Amino acid sequence: MIRRCKLGVLVPSSNITMEYELYKMAPDGVSIHFSRIPQTEDTEEQLAAMIDYVPQAAELLAHARVDAIAFGCTSGSFIKGVGYDKQIIESIQQNTGIPATTTTTAVLEALDLMGLKKISVGAPYTDPIMQKLKKLLEENGFKITKIKGLGLLKGEGDLPIDETYKLVREIDTPESDGIFISCTDFKTVEILELLEEDLGKPVVSSNQATMWKLLRLSGLKTKIRGFGALLREF
Incomplete structure (x- = not known):
């Protein structure tokens, strides 16, 4: 090869x-x-x-x-x-x-390149980390239409991928251009195509x-x- x-x-x-x-x-x-x-x-x-x-x-x-x-x-x-x-x-x-x-650098560049200015955001994080993520995105020019964390300090990698799917469906709003799913230990890639088909908009994951x-x-x-x-x- x-x-x-x-x-x-x-x-x-x-x-x-x-x-x-x-x-x-x-x-x-x-x-x-x-x-x-x-x-x-x-x-x-x-x-x-x-x-x-x-x-x-x-x-x-x-x-x-x-x-x-x-x-x-x-x-x-x-x-x-x-x-x-x-x-x-x-x-x-x-x-x-x-x-x-x-x-973080990759996500910001990807969202910008794709023209996703109004986004829904989901992650497994606790509230303090979610607030820092929201502030970061807003200070980089993105409008957050809805944001939710699962409140986990650890163990996000053990969550079934169904939890990711349910979270994304919950945070999606009609006015959002796309979805951002944060955390490299949160299962996402096997459902990105399915989510985009179901929601009719781009989905970016870490x-x-x-x-x-x-x-x-x-x-x-x-x-x-x-x-x-x-x-x-x-």
């Missing part, structure tokens, strides 16, 4: 969803390699502490000569507000010399956006079917 590119991801140590979903979306010839960062609960303290582990974890990925690196935690890359994702990217690039992104951005950073612009409009059309 031809090796088209190698992608690197820094993933929270408790995350059991992101690796599976990224590999499920990966085109032929694309390999994905992971470093894990300590994080067991979605508390503000643990999320903020993740950046301390970024240099070493990113350096280990650089040993595999990956073409691009993503910090694969949504809340961990917006916990300190607008611009915090750029700090994480700078840390990765300074320590590796490899193009980098974060899940893992889907991360894959999209990593491929673009690595120089691949291949279109991928089966995982929503973002990967299929943009």
